[in-house]
Amino acid sequence: MTPTAILRRAALAALCLAGVACGTSTRPDDASEYELELIWLGTPPSEQVRSSFDVAGNTIRATIVGPLSTVALPTSFTNLSQCGLPGHPDVSREPIRGLRIYAIVESIDGNGGTLGSAGPCLIRNDDTPALGVMRFDDADVQNLLSSGRLARVVLHEMLHVVGFGTVWYDQAVIDTTTPTDARFLGLLARQACRDFNGGASICASTVPVHSADGDGSRFSHWRESVFANELMTPFLGSGATPLSATTIGSLEDLGYEVSYETANPFTLPGAAALRADEPATGLMLGEPMQPRWKLDGAGRLTPYRPRR
Numbered sequence: 001m002t003p004t005a006i007l008r009r010a011a012l013a014a015l016c017l018a019g020v021a022c023g024t025s026t027r028p029d030d031a032s033e034y035e036l037e038l039i040w041l042g043t044p045p046s047e048q049v050r051s052s053f054d055v056a057g058n059t060i061r062a063t064i065v066g067p068l069s070t071v072a073l074p075t076s077f078t079n080l081s082q083c084g085l086p087g088h089p090d091v092s093r094e095p096i097r098g099l100r101i102y103a104i105v106e107s108i109d110g111n112g113g114t115l116g117s118a119g120p121c122l123i124r125n126d127d128t129p130a131l132g133v134m135r136f137d138d139a140d141v142q143n144l145l146s147s148g149r150l151a152r153v154v155l156h157e158m159l160h161v162v163g164f165g166t167v168w169y170d171q172a173v174i175d176t177t178t179p180t181d182a183r184f185l186g187l188l189a190r191q192a193c194r195d196f197n198g199g200a201s202i203c204a205s206t207v208p209v210h211s212a213d214g215d216g217s218r219f220s221h222w223r224e225s226v227f228a229n230e231l232m233t234p235f236l237g238s239g240a241t242p243l244s245a246t247t248i249g250s251l252e253d254l255g256y257e258v259s260y261e262t263a264n265p266f267t268l269p270g271a272a273a274l275r276a277d278e279p280a281t282g283l284m285l286g287e288p289m290q291p292r293w294k295l296d297g298a299g300r301l302t303p304y305r306p307r308r
Ligand SMILES: [Zn+2]
Pocket: 156, 157, 160, 221, 233, 234, 285, 286, 287, 288
């Protein structure tokens, strides 16, 4: 990192610590130049819940370290119902320097069933998400908090908002030509998988993407039967859920400037330990939300056209 970059990071951290432009949102104070702004809607959840979101947000800001282009919210974007969250008409008009996430924890369907939904809503012209939403069921959130898994579930969902599995088609990093054997094409994820996660043969040319049909999680996660307990598989086990270098590599493939220092140790299980590619035990996290809007080259709001 150049001295200039270090200074810029220090300046950004100071800006937020001083409360300037931070408003009521929560922004971690580390030195990342990736701005992640979390705005709570409705009745703010307990401090413990909010702290789990902060832990997840801090991990993302320690992983994505480079700045993104600042975007102004187009005037035709007026209400969060445009992101599937009706009843929340107040939208911040402040320019978005990185990613703004509107989060709400509310009653959906009680224990079990739907945990909620999360994903990007508005993406830049270069396909990086600028505005996203996270909506979780209060009952499930309390359960996850009690079992100590909330921060990891939030991190999984926040990575979808950042773009994991949600802008893969736009960035042309997924190949679903053979739907039963979808593949992630990004070179940096493949390299990380081979160099750091024991994937010399499994990731020899591409990274296996979850392809089992039926639960909505296919084409947006690593393959459960190959990546097992890794954070970005569709099912979250009760044990450790490492954030692998492969996942961080996939973010770099999306155009983010990343640091691999946040990667947890992770080795792909040997062939003997691989599970069948079918619903495994563990918490099913469901299908991430796809973007709804995209900024065109002139910064105008245009309906998102899925490329899958
Ligand atoms: Zn997911």
